[in-house]
Amino acid sequence: MSSRIKIKSALISVYYKNNLESIIQLLKDHDVEIYSTGGTQKFIEDQGATVIPVEDVTGYPSILGGRVKTLHPKVFGGILSRREHQQDLSDTQQYEIPAIDLVIVDLYPFEETVLSGASESDIIEKIDIGGISLIRAAAKNFKDVTIISSKDQYESLESILKEKDGCTDLEDRKLLAAQAFDVSSHYDSLIFNYFNQEGAVESFKYSEQQQQVLRYGENPHQQGVFHGDLQGMFDQLNGKALSYNNLVDIDAAVCLMAEFDGEIAFAILKHTNACGVATGANVKEAYLKAFAADTVSAFGGVLVTNAEVDEAAAEELNKLFFEVLIAPSYSEQALQILKSKKNRILLVQKIGIDAKKQFKSLLNGVIEQDRDLKTDSIEDFKVVTDRVTNAEENETLVFASKIAKHTKSNTIVLAKKGQLLSSGVGQTSRVDALKQAIEKAKHFGFELQGAVMASDAFFPFPDCVEIAQKEGIEIVIQPGGSIKDQASIDYCKAHNMSMVFTGTRHFKH
């Protein structure tokens, strides 16, 4: 079988007409017979090309407001007929069905319409039926037909036609068919998810059309790929390619930093946990306070801030060996300083995370949950002791609870005004988490008198408040909810401590 096919006829039906001009010119140059639908036909004719209206083939006008225009045996017969199949040949001859060698479609913009907040009826009208059918038919018959299933593929069609003198090869057509089924299945997944917002149909469809191959997976002998639009979220200004672990840490860093709205903050993360977090009057101050919490763990860390990195901050940051820095922007001078290390990954974060759901593969499936979008605020506080907290203490409690929320369970966070002192992370018991936090804070020279203690989940026993009180910690924030809450409350009351309940647990597994 000769795999190279000369394109003699094309059906073009596209929503967005732009960038089609050079394709039309090429088809004209190769004397390709062009069939087309209403708006597309007009656009092509304006380019000076002759077009056969699809109505001339079907014998029907476009009806039902455009819901039916190409859906006809004379169109689909011309696409689906196998050129070397006797029965197909005699059928197409008998019914005078013209062969169509190339199909170019750009679908109605369903996703764009949903995102625009359009009404349900407008959204329904943007479900393309004829176009998707053309795409699937042409892709099925890739042995004989070339399918261009989106405006994003015009450039590749142009180069194939130029390079191969108006012809396509089997490999081209098969690859384009795979791309076509990618387009059609992605389109249908979006429609399904729109229809199944309440989850009535027990099925999971997650579709991403972009991907980035990562430096490697969790370890160098594992391969890794990110499925999604990384470039839409970050500009990488410097450094080596991102790895799987980088992305896991970057995600944790970005989620933590999203908690700090309206104040300059800086965080240093290792293996998804913060080892330094602080707010400050400027990035340099916030960084130095964050770094002070653990000058050892910061080595090789993932750093994040929510304000422009200026020269003063960059000079300090440059003294540290770190893996990744994420910021909304960098001054020219800061960039010059930070780019001095060629492997150092510098990212500009352009947008936040707007996903409402989280997914993870486990066992032989995928687990899904709502993202934890609850940030504990002073309005949530319920003081359960006689000693109440003042405004400044409340601010520190909010600060500490934000960090606890983004730290692996079990965690205990110790903080003073706008500064993480230490935390115990991912421990199998809450007491161990507290002991780890106390030891770390002391190691890095912090005085615990006046510090607050935040816990991601309730205290099952009064042991943590006892240990904390003996270290001079007098203010505690926790969700509450243990059947033994009263034991911790009684201990706090007996020792003139304050205890605040938030009512929301923040486990992070």
Ligand SMILES: NC(=O)c1ncn([C@@H]2O[C@H](COP(=O)(O)O)[C@@H](O)[C@H]2O)c1NC=O
């Ligand atoms: N109904 C049909 O038979 C049909 N055939 C093609 N389309 C779509 O109509 C659009 C082009 O329409 P026009 O050329 O009239 O601007 C394309 O996005 C194409 O995918 C159709 N429209 C929707 O289903």
